[in-house]
Amino acid sequence: MADLESFRAETRAWLEANCPPEMRLPLKDEEDRVWGGRNAKFSSPAQKQWLDAMAAKGWTAPEWPTAYGGGGLSREEAKVLRSEMRRINARSPLDSFGIWMLGPALLQYGTEEQKQHFLPPIVRGEIRWCQGYSEPGAGSDLASLQTRAEDKGDHWLVNGQKVWTSYADKADWIFCLVRTDPTAPKHEGISFVLFDMTTPGVSTKPIVLISGKSPFCETFFDDVVVPKENLVGTLNRGWDVAKHLLTHEREMISNMGMDMASLGEVAKKAIGLDAQGRLDDPLLRADIARFDVDALAFRLAIERTGDLAKAKQGHPALSSMLKYYGAELNKRRHELMMAAGGADALEWESERSQGGTPARSWLRTKANSIEGGTSEVQLNIIAKRLLNLPGA
Amino acid sequence: MPLILNDEQAMLRDTARSFLAEQAPVAALRKLRDGRDALGYHRDLWKGFAEMGFTGVLVPEAHGGLGLGHVEAGVVMEEIGRNLTASPFVSTAVVAASAINRIGGEGQKAEWLPRIAAGEAIITLAVDEGRKHDPSRTAMKAERAGNGFRLHGAKAMVLDGHVADLMIVAARTGGAPGETDGLTLFLIDPKAKGVAIERTIMVDSHNAARIVLENVEVDADAVLGEVDQAHGALEGVLNVGRAAVAAEITGVGDEAFGRTVAYLKERKQFGRVIGEFQALQHRAAHLFTEIEIAKAAVLKALQTLDEGYDRAGPIASVAKAKAGQAATLAVQEAVQMHGGVGMTDEFDVGLFMKRARVAQELWGDANFHAERLARLSGY
The missing domain is CATH 2.40.110.10 (Butyryl-CoA Dehydrogenase, subunit A, domain 2)
Known part of the structure; x- marks a missing residue:
């Protein structure tokens, strides 16, 4: 535990020194994400600086072995890193299907040559x-x-x-x-x-x-x-690899929207507060509050599912649970974003709406419950594999 | 800290599970109800709680308890939920033990904590007055009189009120209902002059009472904590109660759900078990998801109370709101999926629905806690 606390202190100091202030602000829109690759696009020098600093430590893939460019962190250390990044609102340095999906499958099923060849460029954000x-x-x-x-x-x-x-x-x-x-x-x-x-x-x-x-x-x-x-x-036997990878894809989708600005803050700016300091739209406030209960609890369920897996008390089909709920939650988040934004959020091309970002993001989330297996497929998997209901 | 039970906690869960399943199953609650039991709990069971150490789970070892944490108290609460066990555990061993240990003076601790741990005193917190939980709305008056105070007012939803040896009463020494300043906690002897107690038979057959204080006089040493400044300390203790009841209600919901899934695999209609129907499978899978998410929030709330007691407010609200909402869905689906038998008194699922309803209301329902979270989040 003492080691973990010193790791926390070192991590905090390192992030303080290496995370550019711009990278501690919420994403402006989807275009603001860094995906890397041969034709990587950076919307600011800070993005590149942040990616390079994190990649050099292997912290774009904190739990991968250092032999393949990863951070070599334990699960507990990786949690500390995440919580310290959250503490300063640090953005993800790199969004990557290589890290989220392919990497875990290669670590499980790849040959040594494949791991050596493919993993390090993924960590560095060089191949998309x-x-x-x-x-x-x-x-x-x-x-x-x-x-x-x-x-x-x-x-x-x-x-x-x-x-x-x-x-x-x-x-x-x-x-x-x-x-x-x-x-x-x-x-x-x-x-x-x-x-x-x-x-x-x-x-x-x-x-x-x-x-x-x-x-x-x-x-x-x-x-x-x-x-x-x-x-x-x-x-x-590719179906085994595919299924393994799908569990990681599902976990990735279940995390969608977690790095968005809080709904309460967005609504406050858009609608304002009443004399008692409450959002000046009681029904929307209630909806957002109920959403926040679910979203905060869900974040903990993601954490717990990982901890259960680590302790060998988990079940692979729990990723379907996270995918199902995360997708539905993100759709709800964007419905509420649209409700908070009102007419402003309906503008499709204006500068005010940053080119229709709220509406376009809202529409994009409708795919969350289709991609990576529909919500209905996830419910089938839960019913069959976790509840052992017949014939599903 | 990982969001799972450690080995000792898992062992405690197994111990509590087999102890309660044997000593205090749902049938024991029926017996209390059908016999119109005067106490409303089984005295032998409470002795058993003391022998197992459960009564002293939150009492420091120096005062004769086990000195364990909130996770351990929650582990016992969840098993209580699974069995619908009626006992003074939450009023006495969880909330009153926390209140006296956290807020009390050395003399008060020495007097009451060993008796809680030994199972010799039942102590209850009397805070709510109206239909809905809201400590800041406290109207009961406590005026200075001589060396002490004179209390006047009424309380409702006082758990185990008719069997309590001591009541911890929130009253107003200043300010007006709706304000947080001016609240004070008092230790009141239920036998004191001017105390009237009405046992209220509740829908879930668990103990509750209404209490009227008519010019009840107490000495200054009956004050628990600081005069006028009880709100913060009271919220802390209520967070313990909220997280503990969230654990209980999760047990209620999870057990109702487990029984329902078992029924789906056994009940046949149209020549097949009804668990084959996708309409029911999807609802069961959704319910499973809600309960799993609630479990994560509840464990985090209990762990936070152990690691950083003063910052547990928001997560206690998330846990109570989420667990309440998930269990409410669980018991409704339980009755619906059991069909006609679910509506019968003979079948247990209705008892789960009743307990879930009361636990949902206790120390703030899902709406109260969502509202509190909004306020704490600044919107």
């Missing part, structure tokens, strides 16, 4: 990854995917189409589910492969969403050559 899972005919029923990878002796030849590929047009590499045995039952003929998005035959087409933005793409593979060594895990 996207996820090739869903297909036009494989949504909630993901395992029915049809993209083929044929064994051509010294390489795989990949043909097919993915959809809802997040940021495929901005990503450098893709982790992708492909069918390697079309004759096997659907869960048993899938493999997990990695390839560069600049490989000939890969093309992407952004999909315009109701938010007017295009965070997702259709992604096409036309005779794409993939090196043999880029298969992760066992041939035809």
